[in-house]
Amino acid sequence: MFRKFCLILGLSVASLQAQYRTESWNLQPGWNAIYLNVDPGERSLDSLLSAYPSIVEVWQWRPNGLDPALGNADPANERADEWRVWRRGDEDNTTFSLAIANAAYLVRVSDDAGAQNLSLKGKVVMPRVQWRTDGANLVGFPIQSGTTPPLTRYLGNAGVIDSNTSAYRYVGGALSASNPIERPARLVEASRGEAFWIRSDQFTDFYGPISVRVALDDGLSFGTAGSLQRLVLKNNTDEPVTVTLEPTASESAPAISGGLPLPPPPSPILTLRERSETTGLFEYPAFGASQTVSIPPNGTTGLSLGLDRAAMSGGVGQKFAGLLKVTDDRGLTEIYVPMTAERNSLAGLWVGEARISRVQNQLQRFQRGPDGQTLSDDQGNFLPEYRLDAGGNQILDGEGLPIPVVDQELNATAQEFKIRLLVHLNESGTATLLSRVYAGIIADDGQGTTLTGLSTYEDRILPVHLDTAVRLSSSHFPSDLKEAMTGSFSPGSQLSVTVDLGANHSSNPFLHTYHPDHDNKDARFENTEPDGIESHKVERAITFTFNAAAGPGEGPQWGNTLLSGTFTEAVTGLHKEIIRVSGIFSLGKVSDISTLHTQD
Numbered sequence: 001m002f003r004k005f006c007l008i009l010g011l012s013v014a015s016l017q018a019q020y021r022t023e024s025w026n027l028q029p030g031w032n033a034i035y036l037n038v039d040p041g042e043r044s045l046d047s048l049l050s051a052y053p054s055i056v057e058v059w060q061w062r063p064n065g066l067d068p069a070l071g072n073a074d075p076a077n078e079r080a081d082e083w084r085v086w087r088r089g090d091e092d093n094t095t096f097s098l099a100i101a102n103a104a105y106l107v108r109v110s111d112d113a114g115a116q117n118l119s120l121k122g123k124v125v126m127p128r129v130q131w132r133t134d135g136a137n138l139v140g141f142p143i144q145s146g147t148t149p150p151l152t153r154y155l156g157n158a159g160v161i162d163s164n165t166s167a168y169r170y171v172g173g174a175l176s177a178s179n180p181i182e183r184p185a186r187l188v189e190a191s192r193g194e195a196f197w198i199r200s201d202q203f204t205d206f207y208g209p210i211s212v213r214v215a216l217d218d219g220l221s222f223g224t225a226g227s228l229q230r231l232v233l234k235n236n237t238d239e240p241v242t243v244t245l246e247p248t249a250s251e252s253a254p255a256i257s258g259g260l261p262l263p264p265p266p267s268p269i270l271t272l273r274e275r276s277e278t279t280g281l282f283e284y285p286a287f288g289a290s291q292t293v294s295i296p297p298n299g300t301t302g303l304s305l306g307l308d309r310a311a312m313s314g315g316v317g318q319k320f321a322g323l324l325k326v327t328d329d330r331g332l333t334e335i336y337v338p339m340t341a342e343r344n345s346l347a348g349l350w351v352g353e354a355r356i357s358r359v360q361n362q363l364q365r366f367q368r369g370p371d372g373q374t375l376s377d378d379q380g381n382f383l384p385e386y387r388l389d390a391g392g393n394q395i396l397d398g399e400g401l402p403i404p405v406v407d408q409e410l411n412a413t414a415q416e417f418k419i420r421l422l423v424h425l426n427e428s429g430t431a432t433l434l435s436r437v438y439a440g441i442i443a444d445d446g447q448g449t450t451l452t453g454l455s456t457y458e459d460r461i462l463p464v465h466l467d468t469a470v471r472l473s474s475s476h477f478p479s480d481l482k483e484a485m486t487g488s489f490s491p492g493s494q495l496s497v498t499v500d501l502g503a504n505h506s507s508n509p510f511l512h513t514y515h516p517d518h519d520n521k522d523a524r525f526e527n528t529e530p531d532g533i534e535s536h537k538v539e540r541a542i543t544f545t546f547n548a549a550a551g552p553g554e555g556p557q558w559g560n561t562l563l564s565g566t567f568t569e570a571v572t573g574l575h576k577e578i579i580r581v582s583g584i585f586s587l588g589k590v591s592d593i594s595t596l597h598t599q600d
Contacts, residue, residue, distance in 0.1 A: 018123040019219075019250035019321045019338045020264070025107075025118045025193050027055075028172025031179060032107045033195035035140020038122030039101035043254065045086045048099065048120060054113035058086045059106040060096055061138045063130055102128040104138040104195040106170070121254050124323055124336045126217055129207040131160060131200055136168075140195040142208055144327055144334040148189035151196070154332055157236045157298075158206035161185050161198060168197035192334065209237045210295075210333040212326055219338030220324065222268065222307045225592075227557035231337070232302045233326070235295035242329040245303075246290040248336070250321050266313070267322030268341045271306035271556050281553035284308075306556030307341055310491060310549065318343040344560060346489060347427045347594035349437065349454055351472060352587035354567035356417040358410040360580035365405045410582055419567075420474040423489075423587060424454065427594045431489040433497050433542075435481035439591065440469025455597040456482050478507040482598060485544075491559050492548035499542065501573075503535040504528060509574070510535035538573035544585060561589040 018041075025034045040048055049055050062082050084096035099105070102125065109116065127142045141154060155161050167188045168180035180197060188196065213232040214220055220229045235241045247270055253262040270287035284306045295301045305324075312320060324337040366382040367375040375383045386402040387395040394402040422434040440461040442453035455461065461469045473479075477499060487495040501508045511519065521528060531537050546565040550558035558564070567585040570578050 018253065019323050019336075019340070020121055020253055021124050021251055021323070021336060022119050022121045023193055024120075026115065027107060027109050027118050028115050029109050029111050029113050030173035031170050031175055032109065032172060033104060033138065033140075033170040033180070033197075034107055034118075035104050035193055035195040036099060036101050036120070036122070037125075037127065037140075037142060037193060038120065039125050040099050040120055040122040041254075042098065044097045045099060046088075046097065049088070052116065052118060053088075054110040054116065055107060055118070056088050056110055057106075057108040058099075060084045060086075060099070061104045061106070063132045063137065101125045102130075104140060106138075109172075111174070121251065124219075124250075124338050126212070126214070126219060126337065127207045127335055129205070131202075131204050131206070133201050133203050136197045136199045138195050138197055140193060141190065142333060142335050143190055143192040144331050145192050147331045148191050149332055151185040151188045151190050151198075154190055154209065155185070155198075155206070157209065157238065158204055160200040160202045160204055160206065165198065169194070206236065208333050208335070209330065210234070210241065210243060210326065210328050210335070211236060212335050212337060214337065219340065220268075220305060222339075222341035224342045224344035225561055225589075226341075227307050227309060227555065227560060228273065229305050229307075230302055231305055231324075232300060233293060233295060234300045235298060237330075238297045239330075240297055241295050243293045243295060243301075243333075244290055244325075244327050244329070245293065246325040246327075247287065247339075248323040248325045250323060265319045265321045268320045268339050269308040269311045270324075270339075271308050273304035273306055273555075276552070279552060282555065283552065284550070284556050308556060309341075309343075310559035312341070312343045314343055316343055316345040344592070345427065345594065346560075346589070347425050347592070348589050349439075349591040349593065349596075350421075350423045350425065350563070350587040351590050352421045352423075352585060354419040354421060354583055354585040356419065356567070356569075356581045356583040357413055358582045359413055360410050360578075363406065406577075410580065416583070419476040421585060421587060422472055422474055423485075424596045425489050425594070426596065429489065431485040431487075431495055432596065433477070433481060433483045433485055433499075434474075435477040435479055436471065436473040437596075438469055438471050439593075441465035442597070452593065453595065453597060454591065454593050457597075457599050460597045478505065482600075487544075489546075489563075491546050491563065493546050495544040495546075497542050499540040501538040501540070503531040503537050505538075508535055508538055510538075536573045538571065541570045541572075543568045563587045 021038055023038050045058060060083065062084060086094050086096060101122065129139050129141065131137050131139070143149065143154065151167055152161065152163060163186055165185045166182050167185045168182050169188060170180045173179050190196070211234045215230060220231065222229065233243055247267060249267050250264045252264045271284040272287050272291060274283050274285065276283050287305070293301050293303065312318065320341040322339045324339055326335040326337060327333055365385040367385050369375055377383055385405040387405055389395055397403050422437055423431055424434060424437065425431045434456065436456060438455045438458055438461055440452065441450045442455065442460055442462060443451035444462055444465065453460065478501065481499065483497050483499060485495045485497040487493060489495055544565055544567060546563055551564060554562060554564060564584065564586040566582065568580070568582045570580050572578050
């Protein structure tokens with residue numbers, strides 16, 4: 001039922017917050033080949049290159065008419081033109097205006113211009129290289145900045161080249177027999193962002209000695225509720241490799257319409273899941289400034305990365321974005337994995353339980369002699385122990401009688417007693433303790449659009465959708481309970497509520513439907529007796545004290561979709577003394593719906 005319930009209600013997915021980096025290229029007058037590792041977004045080439053007037057043409061290579069962004073053939077013509085072109089000031093002969101990532105470009109700089117540095121800021125994307133098997137490929141690679149490894153070393157395990165393979169690189173100047181220039185791949189020193197022509201007849205998706213895989217191609221996307229992501233590193237070489245992972249801040253977003261650049265969002269704070277050798281439970285220590293991972297030859301290593309949601313500051317909807325930089329000790333790879341998260345509201349429906357493990361004693365203590373034996377009077381009755389003041393004198397009550405000492409310690413029970421908990425929190429921060437809640441479709445326009453809601457009464461669910469609705473209930477509270485709580489529903493805070501069972505309440509334990517001596521009526525069954533004759537008012541004062549941080553094994557979801565703490569309850573009316581119990585509680589969020597429909 002729990003799984004079905006979650007599927008019905010669903011959890012919202014946060015919109016992604018982009019991460020930005022600036023990539024640079026040294027361009028020579030004439031023709032240059034570059035590979036774009038970042039996505040400039042919706043900014044046109046006219047805008048992107050406005051500060052570089054000497055760049056007069058840009059050609060985008062589309063292998064076999066494929067879209068480099070999608071990796072799909074043009075459905076209208078699988079042999080579509082492999083090139084698109086942008087010409088400065090020539091709209092009639094321009095066939096594209098938006099640059100994309102993971103694509104190669106030929107850039108022509110005016111012959112009368114000097115060498116220059118082109119810098120473009122864009123959204124970071126996961127690397128992807130498309131290889132065609134029927135000709136040459138214009139490709140580039142996520143090579144570590146500042147290094148220039150030979151292509152044969154970088155591509156040694158790709159299976160697409162050998163020691164006799166040639167590569168063609170652009171060196172500036174006009175297109176001629178010497179531009180692009182042909183060189184054996186073993187003599188070509190590659191650099192980040194440069195594109196080369198390489199011929200291959202083997203299919204591969206190889207883009208580097210280290211490959212990185214995540215569940216979603218757009219990176220580590222935690223959204224509003226996610227707290228754990230799996231990252232897989234593969235060593236594509238025949239040698240052991242040590243990989244370093246380093247959380248890195250995003251650059252500021254590009255300025256919009258000539259305005260000031262937008263400040264970068266705060267970076268998500270990562271944790272790393274590890275199993276404790278002592279407890280066997282998973283622990284989530286801080287990821288720290290960096291982590292190193294050793295990967296055997298042609299081996300694969302997976303890491304479970306958590307998001308420390310308890311450390312996320314700001315208001316609801318605050319976006320977090322950053323990068324996870326991946327490099328290797330051979331100086332070959334430099335990959336940036338985007339990370340995104342959004343601070344979510346705690347509002348919604350929470351379901352969990354309290355586990356009562358301690359109960360207060362109500363035991364009379366008796367006097368003992370020097371030998372530790374209990375003392376008795378002349379009739380053999382044990383002598384009670386009485387409360388004493390600082391001078392050793394007995395403390396008397398209002399009637400002048402000594403006050404006995406009663407053992408009221410909270411001692412461990414033989415076994416736990418579980419109480420199911422249903423708590424709804426609205427957007428204003430008011431928490432309501434419930435005994436029953438329905439989840440189902442409350443509106444339907446008949447055109448396929450429906451609205452799912454939460455209600456304390458079944459009639460709010462549309463009758464035609466009752467077969468898909470879910471009811472959650474707790475038999476540990478009165479069937480009609482919906483009691484607002486006082487305090488704060490948040491880590492390190494406290495909530496309190498009193499469940500009032502009046503002398504005539506249907507759930508009062510002193511009332512028995514079929515026993516005339518316990519109906520709270522007089523002998524003629526006509527008038528209700530005063531409180532205390534046949535039935536007594538019972539009150540349950542309940543307090544939830546939330547932990548300030550996650551406990552062992554609770555995971556990174558704590559503070560966002562999981563909360564825990566200490567549960568205490570004081571019951572009056574059942575006994576002449578107050579009965580106190582305590583234990584621990586945990587609550588898990590099963591719905592983000594912040595509105596609760598009631599009949600009040």
